[in-house]
Amino acid sequence: MTEAEYLKKFEDRPDYWEGRYFSILFTLKTLDEAGISLIAETVSKMSADERNEYLNSIAYKLTSYEWEQNAR
16 A cells, blocks of 8 residues: 555545544543553563453553542
């Protein structure tokens, strides 16, 4: 796929990508607020199963953090 083809598909759905951007940004800010960090070097050395378990545990921690924030 050429760069032009990639950019064309991206530009075809600006509302979708803007929404995705805000969703990802919200997740990153929540990670930061919850004091959770992803160390890419460490994650890249994990096996696929370890990585999946690690990411699932982070998703659980973030969900718990958001639940606690909304319960206040």
